[in-house]
Amino acid sequence: MELVNGTTVEEFILLGFRVGQHRRLLLLMFFTAVYILTLAENFIIIMIVVHDRRLARLPMYILLSNFSWLEMCYVNATVPRMLFDLTFPCGVISFHACLLQFYIFFSLGNTECFFLSAMALDRYLAICHPLRYPRIMSPDFCLSLVAACWILGFLWYVAPVFLISRLSFCGPRTIDHFVCDPGPILALACPPLGYIPFLFSVFVSSVVLATFLLIVLSYVCVVVTLLKTSRQSSFIKGFSTVSSHLAVVMLFYGSVVAMYVGPNGESHAEVTKAVTLFYSAVTPLVNPLIYCFRNDQVKESLIRLLRRKRMT
Numbered sequence: 001m002e003l004v005n006g007t008t009v010e011e012f013i014l015l016g017f018r019v020g021q022h023r024r025l026l027l028l029m030f031f032t033a034v035y036i037l038t039l040a041e042n043f044i045i046i047m048i049v050v051h052d053r054r055l056a057r058l059p060m061y062i063l064l065s066n067f068s069w070l071e072m073c074y075v076n077a078t079v080p081r082m083l084f085d086l087t088f089p090c091g092v093i094s095f096h097a098c099l100l101q102f103y104i105f106f107s108l109g110n111t112e113c114f115f116l117s118a119m120a121l122d123r124y125l126a127i128c129h130p131l132r133y134p135r136i137m138s139p140d141f142c143l144s145l146v147a148a149c150w151i152l153g154f155l156w157y158v159a160p161v162f163l164i165s166r167l168s169f170c171g172p173r174t175i176d177h178f179v180c181d182p183g184p185i186l187a188l189a190c191p192p193l194g195y196i197p198f199l200f201s202v203f204v205s206s207v208v209l210a211t212f213l214l215i216v217l218s219y220v221c222v223v224v225t226l227l228k229t230s231r232q233s234s235f236i237k238g239f240s241t242v243s244s245h246l247a248v249v250m251l252f253y254g255s256v257v258a259m260y261v262g263p264n265g266e267s268h269a270e271v272t273k274a275v276t277l278f279y280s281a282v283t284p285l286v287n288p289l290i291y292c293f294r295n296d297q298v299k300e301s302l303i304r305l306l307r308r309k310r311m312t
Contacts, residue, residue: 012098012185014091016082016178017273028086034285035079041288042068044302052301059122059142064291066146067115070108071284077105078280082178098180103161105179105280106204111153113211116249117218118145123242124218128225156207160200164189167196176269179276184269212253219246247290248283255279
């Protein structure tokens with residue numbers, strides 16, 4: 001936290017979106033609507049699963065309800081602060097609040113990687129081992145899997161955040177972003193940084209690569225199994241159960257890849273903001289539409305829930 005001259009860093013300044021007042025107002029209105037819709041969509045999915053006893057016992061929907069809660073936490077980690085800065089463009093955030101936002105945001109992203117791999121495992125067992133699926137993917141095992149995703153997701157970044165908190169900073173205090181991203185934070189630290197940037201890259205890349213490879217391996221086995229089936233109806237039904245998850249995986253991991261292979265130079269900061277905005281605000285809005293609202297079981301359960309509310 002200390003500057004090289006002995007003073008202490010107490011706050012950073014988030015530059016956010018450097019646009020005029022008219023565009024700032026449009027962004028504020030747009031992302032307020034996105035924020036409200038995202039919370040509403042994911043809350044509805046949780047309510048559907050909780051109130052439908054049949055869905056609440058199925059591993060797929062246990063994972064989906066937790067994934068929806070994760071998406072709600074995800075947008076709450078970044079969007080309210082972004083909306084505040086669009087309303088009152090000062091951008092001042094305390095050092096500890098900045099580190100807390102960074103830790104929560106990246107831990108939730110880490111947890112999403114684990115949940116996507118857990119969902120891929122669930123679909124692999126359901127399609128490739130249908131007879132053993134009820135015994136392997138029991139409710140107790142599914143709940144243990146959910147707990148492991150949350151615990152591992154939030155334990156993974158404890159060490160990197162602690163090491164970053166021990167760095168000295170040389171100034172300036174401005175972060176060219178709307179969230180406390182580790183890249184701009186490390187750019188403000190006094191050299192030499194030692195092994196901290198490398199350690200952070202290892203922590204990020206290891207989880208992303210490991211979970212992505214697990215997902216790819218799962219769906220290679222799923223595709224091979226579906227191609228072996230002799231009935232076209234079985235192939236179509238099996239593919240429909242995994243297509244939604246594949247779409248969400250491509251959106252999430254595509255955004256992560258864009259973060260690390262984007263262009264360098266002056267445009268890099270704007271590209272980073274756009275990509276971060278996409279996977280922190282847009283994908284949590286789109287994911288429920290992809291996953292659930294095109295699912296017949298979810299639609300039927302939603303209709304029953306609405307009828308029940310009318311009767312009461």
